[in-house]
Amino acid sequence: MPSHRPRRAAKPSGQHRGGNRGGKRGFALQKRDAFRTSRLREAEVSPAPNGPDIGDESSEGEHDDQLESDQDIQSASEDETPSNSYATLLQSLNTVKEGGGPVRKKRKIADGGTARKHVSAAEGLPTDDQDLDAEAEEQISELNEDPEADEELEGGLAAEDDSEDDDSLLRDPFEKHYTALTEQELKNVAKQVDGKEWQTQASPLETDIRRTILSRKGEATTSSTVKSAKDLFLKHRLLESGSRLVASLSSEEKALAGSLSNYVDILSGCRTVKNAGKLRDLTCLHALNHVFKTRDRVLKNNAKLSAQSDAETLDVRDQGFTRPKVLIIVPTKQACVRFVESIVKLSEPEQQENKARFVDTFSLEDSDEWLDKPEDFRELFGGNHDEDFRIGLKFTRKTIKYFSGFYNSDIIFGSPLGLMRTITTGGGGKKDKKKAHDADFLSSIEVVIVDHANALQMQNWQHVEYVFSQLNLLPKDSHGCDFSRVRHWYLDGQAKYLRQTVVFADYLTPEINALASSHLHNMAGRVKLVPTYPGAMLSVSSLLPFTVHQTFLRIPSPHPLQDPDARFKFFATTVLPPLVRESRHQKGILLFAPSYADFVRLRNYLSTSPDATSLSYGSISEYTPVRDVMRARSHFLSARHALLLYSERAHHHFRYRLKGVRKIVFYGVPENPLFWPELISLLGLATANDPTTTQAGKPADVNLKRAVRALFSKWDALKLERIVGSDRVGRLLHDRAGDTFDFV
Incomplete structure (x- = not known):
C-alpha cells in the first residue's frame, strides 16, 4: 500500500501560487466543500441506513478509478487552475475538521498504478461524491492529482543545496542572461539586433572544426570551454549525472557545452552518428537545468509572497505567459524516445506517470530488413519512424508526467508536421477544439532544440519555418496567467531576443542558414560550427575494383534565382544530346535529380520534347508507388530503358541498390555527401551477363561505360565543398582556365 504523508497547514486564502493557472476549478471546489459539509452534518445527526460505511474503501475506489480514467482521457487537454484553488480547498477542509488529525492521502508509487487521494473515515468525511456534476468531478480529480501542489506544501520549496549567494548568482549564466539587463537596456539591445549590428570573429578549434562567433558590436566575444560540471552551474539534483557526462566529453564537445550553458545560439554542422548521443545528452542536461531553475525560482517566490505581511508589496517577475519553456523538434517518434530516455537518465526521477503508454505509442523495434542499410539510415529510420507526433512532459520534484497538456508542460516534443497541425487546429491542450488557430503554448518558449535538421529538410522544411514563425508571439488568451509576475520583456514582446536556439545538423544548407538569419535574434550572439x-569523392576508390573518372562541369549562372533555368538550359543543350545519340549503344544511364522540382522538370522534358523521344527512360521518386518502382528497376536492369531518372529524396528514404548502372549524370551534386560514394558504388554492381564487364569484374571500356559527370554552379558552394573537399572547392568555383574539372 502506498505510504501516507500528512499535509501541511493551508496557506492563507488569496495568496499567490506558482504556475500559470486558470479555469473553472474555483466553482467546483466551492461546490464540493458545501457538499461535504452538508454530508458531515447529516452523518453527525444520524448515520445513513442500509448505506455503505463512511470508511468503505471499495465504493471510494470505484469512484476514484472513474475519476482517474476520465483524467487519463483528458490528459492531453487539461485546464489550468486558479492561483489559490488548492490553498482554498485545504483551508476549507481544515475548518471543517477542527481538532482532528492530519489529512492523509494515497500516492501512486509505480508506473501504471492508480493515483488516489481521499479523506479517511476516521476524519468523519464522506467518500461518495457521486452527486457532483461531471465538470466538477473532472476539476476535483485534476486537483487531487496535481503533484505540483504537494511540491509546494511538502518540500516546501524543492529544497536543495544550491548556492544562493550573490557571487554565485552573478556568475550563473542563467541569471546573467535573464536578469542582468534593465528594461531600457534590453530595448537598446533589441534595436541593435534588429539593425544586424553584429561583429564576426573566427575562432577555430584544435580539431578540424571551423568556429565562427557572432556577437553584438562593442561586446566581448567570449568562447569559454567547460572543464568540469561546476562550470555549467547545474542544479544539485543534476550535478552527479552532469559530472559523469562532462567527464566523457571530447575537447570540441566541452567547447560546445560552454557556449550552450552561456545561452548562446548554436548552429552546428558537425553532427554525426557517432557523436549524436553525446550531443543529445548535453542538450537534455541544459534543458533540464533550465527547467529546474525556472520552476524552483517560481516556488521560492511563492514562499516569499505567502510569508509577506499586508504592509509589504513584493514585485516578483519570474514567469512567462504560459508554462512551457523548452521546445525540442526531432524528425521521428523514435528520435523522441531517445531524447526522453536521455532526460530520464540525467534526472533520475522516482516516478514516471504514463510511461507504459508512452513506450507503447512511440517506440518500436528495429526492422530486420534494414540490417544491410547504411548506419545513418538505421539511425534515422530505425524503430518508429512516424513523422506526425507531439507530446508534453511535466516535471515535479520527484516525478515525470508524460502526455501532460501543453499548457501544463515544461518541455514539448514534436515533429514539424505534428506541431504545425496542433497550431492550425487549435489543439494546444485546450478543450475548445473549434478554435482554428492556437500557438499560445509557444509564447513563452525560452530554449529551442532542433536535432537532425537535415532529416527535417527532407520532410518539409516549410513546416519548420512555420513553427519558428509562431514562437514568442503575444498570446491571444490569458490561460490563467498572473500578469503581475510576468517578466517585462514578455509583456514588451521582446522574448525572441532572449530565446536560445540550438540546431544540430550533419551538414549546413542554405535553408538552415536562412532560418538562422530570419528567426534567430538572441542578444547573446551565435556560434557556428562547420567541419x-x-x-567525399576521395572515398570512391576504396569502394570499386576499378578506376572511375569523376568530371565536374561548371555552369555559368549570374544570379541564384536564374540558376534553375541556366542549369536546365545547359543540360538540354550540352549534356542530353550525346546521351540521346548514343542511347542505342549505351545503356544504364542513371540521371540523379537533387530536388523534386528538378525531377518533375526533367521528367516532363523527357516525356514531351522531340529531342528526347528516342530515349527510353524510367523514373523513381519518393512518391512513386512500389509496383512502379519494381517495374522501373526491372526495365532498367534489362536495358529496356536506357535511362533511369532518380531523385535524391527517394534515395534518402529508401536507399535503393540499383543494378545495371554504367554511367551516372548528376544534374546537381547531392546535399548529403554520403550519397556521392553510395551512388558511385552502384557502378560495381555488375551482372554476369553485362557485356561491358570482363571476367575480372572490371569494365571493358572505362572511359565510355563507367563515367561520372556532375553539373554545378557557384551557388552550389556549400554542397560542392562536401564532395570535392574544402581545399579544392575554391579552385572549382573561381578557376578561369576552364569549366571542366576531371578527377581520377
Whole structure:
C-alpha cells in the first residue's frame, strides 16, 4: 500500500501560487466543500441506513478509478487552475475538521498504478461524491492529482543545496542572461539586433572544426570551454549525472557545452552518428537545468509572497505567459524516445506517470530488413519512424508526467508536421477544439532544440519555418496567467531576443542558414560550427575494383534565382544530346535529380520534347508507388530503358541498390555527401551477363561505360565543398582556365 504523508497547514486564502493557472476549478471546489459539509452534518445527526460505511474503501475506489480514467482521457487537454484553488480547498477542509488529525492521502508509487487521494473515515468525511456534476468531478480529480501542489506544501520549496549567494548568482549564466539587463537596456539591445549590428570573429578549434562567433558590436566575444560540471552551474539534483557526462566529453564537445550553458545560439554542422548521443545528452542536461531553475525560482517566490505581511508589496517577475519553456523538434517518434530516455537518465526521477503508454505509442523495434542499410539510415529510420507526433512532459520534484497538456508542460516534443497541425487546429491542450488557430503554448518558449535538421529538410522544411514563425508571439488568451509576475520583456514582446536556439545538423544548407538569419535574434550572439571536409569523392576508390573518372562541369549562372533555368538550359543543350545519340549503344544511364522540382522538370522534358523521344527512360521518386518502382528497376536492369531518372529524396528514404548502372549524370551534386560514394558504388554492381564487364569484374571500356559527370554552379558552394573537399572547392568555383574539372 502506498505510504501516507500528512499535509501541511493551508496557506492563507488569496495568496499567490506558482504556475500559470486558470479555469473553472474555483466553482467546483466551492461546490464540493458545501457538499461535504452538508454530508458531515447529516452523518453527525444520524448515520445513513442500509448505506455503505463512511470508511468503505471499495465504493471510494470505484469512484476514484472513474475519476482517474476520465483524467487519463483528458490528459492531453487539461485546464489550468486558479492561483489559490488548492490553498482554498485545504483551508476549507481544515475548518471543517477542527481538532482532528492530519489529512492523509494515497500516492501512486509505480508506473501504471492508480493515483488516489481521499479523506479517511476516521476524519468523519464522506467518500461518495457521486452527486457532483461531471465538470466538477473532472476539476476535483485534476486537483487531487496535481503533484505540483504537494511540491509546494511538502518540500516546501524543492529544497536543495544550491548556492544562493550573490557571487554565485552573478556568475550563473542563467541569471546573467535573464536578469542582468534593465528594461531600457534590453530595448537598446533589441534595436541593435534588429539593425544586424553584429561583429564576426573566427575562432577555430584544435580539431578540424571551423568556429565562427557572432556577437553584438562593442561586446566581448567570449568562447569559454567547460572543464568540469561546476562550470555549467547545474542544479544539485543534476550535478552527479552532469559530472559523469562532462567527464566523457571530447575537447570540441566541452567547447560546445560552454557556449550552450552561456545561452548562446548554436548552429552546428558537425553532427554525426557517432557523436549524436553525446550531443543529445548535453542538450537534455541544459534543458533540464533550465527547467529546474525556472520552476524552483517560481516556488521560492511563492514562499516569499505567502510569508509577506499586508504592509509589504513584493514585485516578483519570474514567469512567462504560459508554462512551457523548452521546445525540442526531432524528425521521428523514435528520435523522441531517445531524447526522453536521455532526460530520464540525467534526472533520475522516482516516478514516471504514463510511461507504459508512452513506450507503447512511440517506440518500436528495429526492422530486420534494414540490417544491410547504411548506419545513418538505421539511425534515422530505425524503430518508429512516424513523422506526425507531439507530446508534453511535466516535471515535479520527484516525478515525470508524460502526455501532460501543453499548457501544463515544461518541455514539448514534436515533429514539424505534428506541431504545425496542433497550431492550425487549435489543439494546444485546450478543450475548445473549434478554435482554428492556437500557438499560445509557444509564447513563452525560452530554449529551442532542433536535432537532425537535415532529416527535417527532407520532410518539409516549410513546416519548420512555420513553427519558428509562431514562437514568442503575444498570446491571444490569458490561460490563467498572473500578469503581475510576468517578466517585462514578455509583456514588451521582446522574448525572441532572449530565446536560445540550438540546431544540430550533419551538414549546413542554405535553408538552415536562412532560418538562422530570419528567426534567430538572441542578444547573446551565435556560434557556428562547420567541419573541414576532406572530400567525399576521395572515398570512391576504396569502394570499386576499378578506376572511375569523376568530371565536374561548371555552369555559368549570374544570379541564384536564374540558376534553375541556366542549369536546365545547359543540360538540354550540352549534356542530353550525346546521351540521346548514343542511347542505342549505351545503356544504364542513371540521371540523379537533387530536388523534386528538378525531377518533375526533367521528367516532363523527357516525356514531351522531340529531342528526347528516342530515349527510353524510367523514373523513381519518393512518391512513386512500389509496383512502379519494381517495374522501373526491372526495365532498367534489362536495358529496356536506357535511362533511369532518380531523385535524391527517394534515395534518402529508401536507399535503393540499383543494378545495371554504367554511367551516372548528376544534374546537381547531392546535399548529403554520403550519397556521392553510395551512388558511385552502384557502378560495381555488375551482372554476369553485362557485356561491358570482363571476367575480372572490371569494365571493358572505362572511359565510355563507367563515367561520372556532375553539373554545378557557384551557388552550389556549400554542397560542392562536401564532395570535392574544402581545399579544392575554391579552385572549382573561381578557376578561369576552364569549366571542366576531371578527377581520377
